[in-house]
Amino acid sequence: MRLSRKVRLLSAALVPMFALAACSGGGGGGGGAAGGGDEQVKLTVWSWDGTVERAVSGFQAANPNIKVEVVNAGSSQDEYKALDNAIQAGSGVPDLVMFEYFAVPYFAIPGKLTDLGEFGVEKLKNDYVPAAWGDVTVNGKVYALPSDYGPSAMFYNSATLKKAGVDKAPATWDEYYEAAKKVHALGGDHYIAQDTGDIFFLLSLIWQAGGRPFTVNGNKVHIDFTDEGTTRAVAFWQKMLDEGLVNTKITGWSDDWNRTLNDGTLATQTMGGWLTSTLPERAPKAAGDFRVALMPQWRQGDKVGAENGGSSFGIPAAAGHKDAAFKFLEYFTHGGGLSSRVDAGAFVPNTSVLESEAFQSKANKYFGGQKVGAVLAEASETVGSGWQYPPFFEWARSIYGDIASPFYTTGKVKLAEILEQWKQRCIQYGNEQGFEVD
Amino acid sequence: MDLARRFDVTPSAMAPPDEERHPAPAGKRRKSRAGLAFIAPFGALFALVFIVPILYAAYLSLFQDKLVGGTTFVGFANYGKLFRDPQFWDGVGRVVRFTLVQVPIMLFFSMALALALDSMRVHGTRFMRATIFLPYAVPAIVSTLMWGFLLGVKYGLFGSLNRALGTDIDPFAPGTTLISIGLMVTWAFTGFNMLIFYAALKAVPRELYEAAAIDGANEFQVVRAIKLPALRGSLVVTIIFSIIGTFQMFNEPQILPTMVAGSGVTTFYTPNLYAYNLAFTGSQQGYAAALALVMAAITIAVAYAVQIRGLRNASHQ
Structure with missing residues (x-):
């Protein structure tokens, strides 16, 4: 079972699903706001979702004082274990970490994750399908942003x-x-x-x-x-x-x-x-x-x-650069970096993508030319x-x-x-x- | 079954230690300091990679990790819990039963093959030796996958056999999975043990055979009176290695559930698998450490019992 779930998640993350027509190639324009000061910040991101990498160059171009390093620290429980160890040791804690939805409470409840409320995350709520937002909310507080959906x-x-x-x-x-x-x-x-x-x-x-x-x-x-x-x-x-x-x-x-x-x-x-x-x-x-x-x-x-699967990214409570981390998190799960990830095959619960014409009207050859995106968009939006x-x-x-x-x-x-x-x-x-x- | 691979077994390792032949005179004790310097590099490394991890595991085993409230000192509570844990004893019982059946069968085959190769009556000894040893070089993961395909009832070789014979035998049903694992392990380690036996046979002085020939002994008598006694020492070694190996069984039950449905392999199928699952999905490192130490103690106790018994019998000869 362990292997199989990894396979599902990996394939969900890595394999191009819908090669979206047109759209931007290089990660969209910068979100404007440059990093807080002149100080150089180096972000460490733990992710087994290969599409995150695609958003890095666009983000760095818009935020020259932030360097992003994406590390694959293992999938699923291997990564959680590594994170637990890093938190316990008090060193090597990454700034952004990938979690399957069911793992969010595991880290949120003992206080190991940052409550994203301090970044005004509530205003993003309506840009995601409701159930995905529910997945990252624990006891009324939001601890992660959805990055892919099942x-x-x-x-x-x-x-x-x-x-x-x-x-x-x-x-x-x-x-x-x-x-x-x-x-x-x-x-x-x-x-x-x-x-x-x-x-x-x-x-x-x-x-x-x-x-x-x-x-x-x-x-x-x-x-x-x-x-x-x-x-x-x-x-x-x-x-x-x-x-x-x-x-x-x-x-x-x-x-x-x-x-x-x-x-x-x-x-x-x-x-x-x-x-x-x-x-x-x-x-x-x-x-x-x-x-x-x-x-x-x-x-x-x-x-x-x-729902059956899906994941999100959160900021550990012990992370060193929370402001910069949130800036990148917002960029690749919601802002300018999203489209480059979607191009690379990420299936995301963002309504802006699910409702887009390009996503809905793409015919899939394997499925006999069916417009699979439209079905999955409807499936996403109706999740209880x-x-x-x-x-x-x-x-x-x-x-x-x-x-x-x-x-x-x-x-x-x-x-x-x-x-x-x-x-x-x-x-x-x-x-x-x-x-x-x- | 990995520990055995770490030991380099040669006939000389089985010879009696030198001290027995040349006991050191009492007056030379002073010089022992120089000796200490010689063993220091080994000692340091041994402490670093052997003693320290064991002590650390012992230390960990005194704590309980909780998702809420963090790590707390609980004394020997983990051990108390372990001795009352039916899942742990289920796993221990399984490897003990497995050992009792599989090890004798495997060693019988190994010995028979070694005697056959040593008899000088088969052609292509070198080729045979290499071929029989080859499975040992196949990683357990690969061999498990391979056997999984061979024994699969739906599309595997066994499925075709079932259809041809009209039988309905499933090698990976809960009652038969352990037998199938026994087959995989026997396949993998018969060659390794054979090599140990074969090396021991090669070390038998030729004069003994000449003497036997002069006395008019036939081949059967040579085997009984010379070869089998010569194998006694290596038999003890192979038994100990096999016990250690089977007590640590992990790869096969870890992989099988992903290949076949309903194999009956649980997360506590063997003690090692249980320890792994406790530590890595249950985040109960303290409990897993206690389990590992108890398992080590059981293994050492059994191995020592075999060794003492084996050596006593040998000295009666």
Whole structure:
């Protein structure tokens, strides 16, 4: 699981997604305001998102007294670990650091991140899709700015669905269930989806159904997998598993998974929008067959989405050059440097980009000429808000497989029971770690 | 299985220490200071890369890291928690069971191959020796990936075998994964152990064989009376290395879950894997340090027990 998530994030970050037509090449004009004084400042930025580099030259040209050095200090937990070490040692703390959304509370709650309120960050709020803004807000304070986004969408193999007699993408989960039966009727190897205990997928279902299992308030964390939305999502996926409509033998991101995507025996993938750039590499033989649609809805006519992945940048509380750091942060996530990153393939939650004509009207050849950007923009803007991750989510997701896999391997999956055991482990761990979890 | 690679095993390392042959006279004790100077470079390096990290781990193990409230001194609480931790004992039980089954099988193969090569009845000894040793040179990560493909039931070789025979055996089901890992480890380390045995056999004086030939001993008697006793010392060494190696198992269970679904590999599958996950995703460095030290103590205790028993038996000969 660890490797796979890195792969997702890396590909989300590095591989050109939408080569935007026209637009500026060199990082746009400077934002005007030159650096505070004549003093030379050297910023250190930790990022595994390769597109950040693209914004550096434009920024340095506009701010000659600030030098930016972008360092890849590892991905995800490797980087968090390095940051924790640097903070503990009191030296080598970078000025800007990349965080996946679920990692923001982990650093924000113990006071390791700068509250960006002092830079007047609130006024940027409406320039991002609401859920992304929610991702960087902890206990009412903003600790990071969103830099890339993973709105959940349904990628479907239209050829396989057609063969099964499904002529249009399932728009509701009920239709999805009917389609699943038809797909499986094509032969024992055909499934509409795979699941071997993918917590990010299950949470995105819950998220979309309106469930909010984690409530975080300061050091208090409340976990409840019995609210209405969670129950509905869990019951639905349980039905899919019970009726054998889901392939539980193939794990995502494995070699087997690649092959089933290529030969069309796996009909859909409900995942983050970053799959747009990964799928052509994983399933080159299925070129032209796949299409993208919004997640199927819980009620006909609804338009609610969920998230699956994405990241942001924050300024450590121990950083040396906070003013300059914020200046660069604003530049590459919001200001003049944004377009150069988008050109390089970054998928960002900025409404200015998502709503732009260039982004919306670009046809994607792999997806049969579909205007993928328009779908993903809509998926981003409809993500349900108010979701929270517990501060120890990184740990929690790593042990989810321990609990889930015995259920999946015996073929008797009881999602509610898995979630209940998971909750108990989280409560125990969270309280040991000094939180109040119930 | 990496520790064994750090040791350079040669037959001379197995010979009895020199002191036994030439005990130092009591009067020469004065000169020991000069001796100290000679071992100082080694001593300093040994302290730096061996003693200091262990002491640091011991120091770390007395603290608890909390996300809220930071690091606090907790005395031996981590050890108390560890001894009551079912996940830790699950991992320990697994490597012990693994060792009990896999090590004897692997060493049997190694010994048989060494005897075969030494019998001078096979052609292409050098080629065989190199070939059998080759898997040891393959990094564990690569070999795990390779075996993962070979044993995969969906598209792997094993899948084709299942289809041809009409069977339904999954080498990576929770009940069989450990056997598959045993196969990988045996494949990788049989050659290494064979080389140790082979070196010991080469060190047997030719006169013994001549004497045996004069006495009219047949090949089987030569093996029983000369070769097997000659292997006793290296057997102790290989057993110890194998125990240390299997107790430290990490690469295989770390990689497998990304390749196959439902292999039953958990985050606490082996003690080493558990320590890694505790430290790097649970940020429980203190607890992980305690685990590492307890595991080291268990490994050392088992290795010593084997050594003492092995050497006592050897001296009875």
